[in-house]
Structure formats: C-alpha cells, structure tokens
Amino acid sequence: MTAQPNEGKPLTRDVDGATYQRIPVRTHVVMSGEDIVEVVTRYAGGLVLPGDIVFVTEKIVAISQGRAFPVDEIEPRRLATFLSKYVTKTSHGIGLGIPETMEMALRECGTPRILLAAAVAAVTKPFGRKGDFYRVAGPRARGIDGPTAHTIPPYNQQVVLIPLDSAGVARQLRQALGGEVEVAIVDVNDFGGNILGSTLTTAGEKALVGILADNPLGQGRESTPIGIVRRAS
Template sequence: MTDLQANEGKALESTIDGVAYQRLPIRTHLVLADDDLHQIVRKYAQPVVQDGDVLFVTEKIVAITQGRSMLLDDIHPRPLANFLSKYVTRTPHGIGLGMPETMEMALQECGTPRILLAAGVSAFSKKVLRRSGDFYRIAGMKARAIDGPTSGTIPPYDRSVVLGPKEPTRVARDLKTLLGGKLEVLIVDINDIGGNILGSTMDPARNEHWVRVLSDNPLGQGTQSTPMGIIRPVK
C-alpha cells in the first residue's frame, strides 16, 4: 500500500480561499534516468488516486526520466559561465545559477545572447533601480527551472544539475490519459520559497491558485523521496 503520510514538518492540509485541501505525498523509489515515468505513475499513483483528485508531479522526476540530469563532473563550464555565476545571489534555498556548472547549462538551454541580456539588465536594475528579479524574468522559464545540487538532496542529485522538463503540458496530458482521464494533472516546480506550474491539464488562469495550495512545499526539498502527490478537496 502506498504511504500517504505527511512529510516531517509539513502540514497535510491547506485552506485557500475558504476551501480545504489535503496534499498527500506519494513515496517512490529513487527515480533514475533509466526509469519510465508512466511506469512510476502506474505503480505508485494509480492505486491511490480518486476521481476529482489533482495529481501533481515534480518537474525534477519528469526531467530525470527524460535524460535531462547530468553529473557535475560531466559539465565543463566555459569562462563566461565562470564569470557570470559570480554575480548571482545565492540563497539558503538553492544555488540557482550561482555556480559555473548551472550557469553553463543556462547558456546552453537559453542561448548566450539571452543570458547576456538578462545579466546586463539585472546588473542595471539592481544598481540603479534597486530592483531584483529581472534576470529570471528575461532569461525565462528554462533558466528558472534549472536545479543545482544541494547537500540535503538524495544522491546522486547532490552532485547533479537537473534541467527543466521538455513539453511539460504534453506530459501532464499524457499522464491524465494514462490514469483514465477522471482527474487533473500538474507538473510543478515547487520549492521552499515559492513555485511555478510548468504544465497543466486545467485552465492556466488557475495556476496561481494551485501554487498557493502548494506554497509550503508539502513534498519537501531533500531526502523525502516524495516526487509526486495528490491534491484532494476535504469533503
């Protein structure tokens, strides 16, 4: 039986706009590049989902099963990546593009001109306008979705860079079909300081609502091994 207990330190329920939701983490084995996402969903999610649920799947396991994770030792940053990474603000919640390897992957994913433009505008807005956040606004979702290594992550991902998933909306639709079409699916990028909906089978206008439902990151950010979960209205 799949374990649907709350992760340590995380609440099982959240109330948004007067509606209470359960956020039920689904534990899996350690997902690796040779795993098949559909088989994972069949094995762990299909036995526990109900009609009317919303299955939310982290972008990380989608990307991993698409072959979009690589070890740090296999990434060879160019001098530009070394230079730009020095100016990225690092936070306790993740390194982002603040290391040469993640910046190198941003250059490859987004293109050098776009990253240079984002860096230039960001430098100007921070110094002159005292405003932050312009780098990722200009660099775009591909840059924002790059996950760097953190010490609390399950190996080998504590020494890996994971890119954003390809075609997350198509992935969400495929998973909905796989599960019989009686529930909705979200591909999410949720961390301990916020999040984004990358792919959805629902109206995109509702994306911000689902980000709020998941804003405290019920799946956890480290070794919980819960890369997907269920949002279920409390009746």
Template sequence: MSEESYIVNEGKNEIIEVDGVKYQRLAIRTHVITDKDDVCDVIEKYAKPYAKPDDIVFMTEKAVACTQRRAIPMKDIHPRPLAKFLCKFVLKTPYGIGLGIPETMEMALQECGTPRILFAAAVSAVGKLFHKRGWFYKIAGYKARSIDGPCDYTLPPYNHYVVLGPAEPDETAQKMSQRLGGIKVAITDINDLEGQILGISHSSMDRDLLVKILKDNPLGQSLEQTPIGIIRVVK
C-alpha cells in the first residue's frame, strides 16, 4: 500500500497490540458520503484497490447510515414534549451529544418505541441510585446508542443532522463483503469513549476483539473524512 492510499490520523497510532498480536490500522480518506451514494460502490472504490484477502475492512456506522437515507436534518425533526423532558436526564459527555437534545431523543422514541425508552429511563433512574451508569442503553439497545447528534466538530453538512444507526447492519456488511470478493467487513460504532461492532459479514468474526483493536478510534470522529479503514495483522 502506497503512502498516498491511506493516512494515520493525527494523535492516532498505526499499530496496536492486542493479546500479543500486532495489528496495523489504515485509515482511508473518501469524499463526503451522502444518500446519493451506494455503500457497496463506495467500499469497492476506496477499499478494494488496497485490501488483501486476510484483511478486515471496516466502515463507520454513520457513513453507512448516510447512504441509507438515515441522516435527518434537524429542521425536519419536531420533538414531542416527552422527548424534551427525557433528554434533560441524559449524561452529557465531551464525546458527543447522544440523546442529550430533544431532536435525538425524539428519534430514539421513534426508532425504539416509546414503551422501551420509558422502561429504559426507569431502569436508568434506579441504576443511578446505586451509582451505576449505562443501564439506559442496555435496555434501549443499539438503535438508541447509535443515534448521533450534531456537534461543532462534525463534518458538514452533518453538523446540522441527526444520524440514525444503519439498517440491517449484518446484511449490509455481507453485501459489502461480496463486492470486495469475500474480504471480511465490519460496520463499527467507535468513538473516543467507547465502541461496539454493529455489523459483521462473517459469523466467525470476533466483535469483542474488533472493539479492542479499534478502541482508540483510529478513524477519528471529527473532520478527518476517513470513514473507511483496514485492519491488517502485522507478521
């Protein structure tokens, strides 16, 4: 792979060691992906020239969701009073808005259903009494956890959008893998605080291991414009 074909984002390491194995993480810059793109075309254009058979190609959930028309302009979201109330109790972090604004909470209510979100909120309130955090998302599920709100550092035009998690992530990863000739593909939701693997193309892939390999978020979450990466074992 030539130096021009990938970058190592500022503040990120190219190599990480997990359980005694070293992995190279290669970030690939793309154009700004929108709903006019087909995700399989994108992965083929940018990853296929460089990926090797034993690699794992990974793509951010946000980029995948944008191709599925799951990025909604803020102006088109009209939060109900319940959303305005519930978002007040969401823990604010420097790593993203999450469900901390009425618009993202409204989309969580629509995506997950009002009863599930209310139950998750009740369980979360009990958890806080015991100084336990994270119970809300365990109940609400990955659809709620994957909702991204606009931040100052978000790549335009998505600094004015709410982006939902990708639809059918495993099936989408399988289609992307087929376009790459069977190379393994993962759809990732990694930020500077935590991570999860939303979709995998092959059932043999270890989601927990992938989270460890990508725990420092090598693709970044700001203006890097690198939504695709390659994981390669260093031999």
C-alpha cells in the first residue's frame, strides 16, 4: 500500500523520539443505519498490520447510529432560541450558538442541566472564566457538531450528536479486525482532540492524541473518516 496524505497534512509525525505514519483511509459517504463494523472492516481490514492503531472519527460512528438530524427538521423551543443568543461564537465552530444545536443539547442533556450550565456561565464569564458552560453541561453538549459549509453533504446541513458507547464500538471493531490492532473512536479537529472510547490504555490514549494533534484526516471534504497509525521508526 502506498499511503497518501491529505492535502496540507504530513504523512508522518514525530512524537517523543518516535516517528509514526498516519494513513488516511478513504470511504464512501456513510449514511444513517449502516453497519459501522462492516464499513471499517471493508475499508481498513485489508490494510492493517499487527500493532497498528485504527482510529475512526466519532462523526461516522454517530451517523451510523442514526444520531444525525437535518437542521430543517429540528424545531427549537423558545428556551433554545433564547439560550443560543448568549453562546460565544468562536473559530472552533458553531457549537451551541444556533437554536437548532441548543435544542439538541436540551434533548441530550436535559433542561435542568443546561439551565444550570447557563447559570454558572453567566456568573463566571464576567470574571474572565471561559468554558464553564460546557464543563457543567458535559461531553454530550460539548460534542454536538452543527452544520458547516465545508462538511460533505448532506452533513453540511445536519446536527450530529456524539456516538453512543464509543468504548463498546471500539471493542467490536478490534475483534472484527482480528484482535491484533488497537482501535480508538476520536474527536479530532484543527483545534485539538480527545478520545471518546478505545481499546488503548490511558497512556496509549494520551500518546494517540499527540500523534493526531495536527488532524491528519482533515477538516473538510476529504472523505477519510478512518485512519491507521503505524510506527515507522
């Protein structure tokens, strides 16, 4: 296999004195209801070697679970519209800054938790503290992806929630790939990343975040939601 990096992303990265390949794996556009195990094994199964780490974006896992919702089918309640006005807009993305994504946060996390998060943020933000809303609301709110122009259709017009049982999905994928690789479900973008679930140790997850820190799968329409990490030296 001749590995091809995504545009603007180097194929290798040096971390703690070792060099790692980050091999993007191109797929079709995954749709709701598809079997994520079948998708990953179809595209990555013939490429992996023992000792590799297969990393899968949380977005295609969530999509396969039916956790992507067209914006025009989401009916925000008045509370969602009100709260979304007070979300700070950043270069990281829409977040909960539109009524539709805030509505999904209310559904995912429950109204009491979102109201508590908003109240805490209202108190601490004037003192220069940032991020308290998401710290209180939790990962289900923080992981909501809103519609963005650079995303592959139809997901440029959809709200995608975080996947369910990422650790369990990682274990299923490891078994399906033969058991000699590790698997991680990742949420990585151009601003950072984290591991939602994996078969790695805690130290292994921390190392993987560093290996993927520059987002080798890209942020746009690359169609590479799966990647393989392989130690090169």
